[in-house]
Amino acid sequence: MLTRHLLRNRLTELSDDERALLEGAVSQTRHYAAGQVVVRQGTPIEVSTLLVEGMMTRHVDAPDGRRHLVAVHVPGDFVDLHAYALKKLDHDVGALTDVTVAVVPHGALERLQLQDPRLTRGLWFQTLLDAAMHRQWIYRLASLNAIQRVAHFLCETNARLLAIGASDGEHFALPMTQGDIGEVCSLTNVHVSRVLRELRERGLCQVRSSHAHITDLRSLTQMAFFDPEYLYLQPAIARRATGIDGAPHG
Amino acid sequence: MADRRAMLAPRTDAGRATAENGVVLLDGPDGVAVTMTADAAARTADSLLEAARQAREQAAARGPGAADAGEGLD
Numbered sequence: 001m002l003t004r005h006l007l008r009n010r011l012t013e014l015s016d017d018e019r020a021l022l023e024g025a026v027s028q029t030r031h032y033a034a035g036q037v038v039v040r041q042g043t044p045i046e047v048s049t050l051l052v053e054g055m056m057t058r059h060v061d062a063p064d065g066r067r068h069l070v071a072v073h074v075p076g077d078f079v080d081l082h083a084y085a086l087k088k089l090d091h092d093v094g095a096l097t098d099v100t101v102a103v104v105p106h107g108a109l110e111r112l113q114l115q116d117p118r119l120t121r122g123l124w125f126q127t128l129l130d131a132a133m134h135r136q137w138i139y140r141l142a143s144l145n146a147i148q149r150v151a152h153f154l155c156e157t158n159a160r161l162l163a164i165g166a167s168d169g170e171h172f173a174l175p176m177t178q179g180d181i182g183e184v185c186s187l188t189n190v191h192v193s194r195v196l197r198e199l200r201e202r203g204l205c206q207v208r209s210s211h212a213h214i215t216d217l218r219s220l221t222q223m224a225f226f227d228p229e230y231l232y233l234q235p236a237i238a239r240r241a242t243g244i245d246g247a248p249h250g
Numbered sequence: 251m252a253d254r255r256a257m258l259a260p261r262t263d264a265g266r267a268t269a270e271n272g273v274v275l276l277d278g279p280d281g282v283a284v285t286m287t288a289d290a291a292a293r294t295a296d297s298l299l300e301a302a303r304q305a306r307e308q309a310a311a312r313g314p315g316a317a318d319a320g321e322g323l324d
Contacts (some may be wrong), residue, residue: 146275146283188285190271 002026002052002102005076009163011232012125021116025108026050032095034175038079039093045083047103051075054099055175058091059183069183071133072096072176074160078126084109097175125232132230141186144225149185150195151224154205154212159228159241169240174212181207217243267291 003019058071073079113120140152161167178192199205204220206213221242228241239245261279274291276284
């Protein structure tokens with residue numbers, strides 16, 4: 001099911017009927033190769049994109065030529081649902097990895113809005129999650145130092161992937177270069193490299209070959225001042241995302 | 251109810267500068283995380299030392315306890 005990860009394990013979840021309704025609104029699936037721009041800033045948009053497989057980014061190109069990653073998306077994210085109301089984006093959306101997306105025309109979203117208010121509320125919840133994450137990203141850049149920023153991003157990604165079953169709480173695919181992580185955390189490659197080494201030497205986390213292995217989640221969480229409340233996860237998932245829950249992974 | 255938020259105030263802890271792969275990394279205090287070339291780091295260091303000297307003079311002129319008070323809005 002294309003919509004199976006949407007709002008999965010969040011405080012607002014979709015019913016099977018609602019998922020089926022949304023599934024019926026999908027006009028097509030598309031595949032993009034890693035590095036492709038899927039939605040370009042300023043282009044008029046009449047469809048929204050649900051990420052089914054892979055990872056995507058939102059990025060802003062600064063006038064000085066630097067690219068800033070302002071969001072990283074995982075399966076289940078309705079990457080540009082805000083375009084339904086805005087009709088164009090103030091940033092680009094790109095494929096971080098090879099991705100599969102489901103395309104939902106805005107006309108179909110409008111019909112859903114009239115047909116199912118609860119589903120509409122769920123979709124609104126999804127865009128509010130985006131806003132909540134943006135607030136945390138601002139906090140992260142403003143208040144945390146280099147190692148805390150990277151630790152916070154790793155905790156957040158682990159939590160989001162845990163919610164969709166793509167992390168066991170310790171291991172997850174992280175198909176990002178040090179440059180990508182640097183763009184997320186506003187750090188240079190050399191700074192990211194040093195921080196990742198420090199995290200490894202402290203026995204907290206190992207990131208290599210597009211894979212993250214969190215070796216001490218509780219300590220990593222504490223170092224990052226990471227509190228997953230802003231992700232609006234089901235309580236059991238939120239506990240696992242901070243290492244409080246000692247339940248076996250799997 | 252009392253507002254328990256910590257006010258933004260001048261930091262009393264220092265940032266930590268380290269050399270890595272031919273550049274200088276400055277970490278902290280607070281959210282500072284900057285990579286500089288050696289030359290830029292040296293110029294920053296000079297600028298910081300000069301500003302620190304001036305700030306000490308300003309603080310001395312204002313008297314004891316006024317060093318970190320800053321200018322209030324009210």
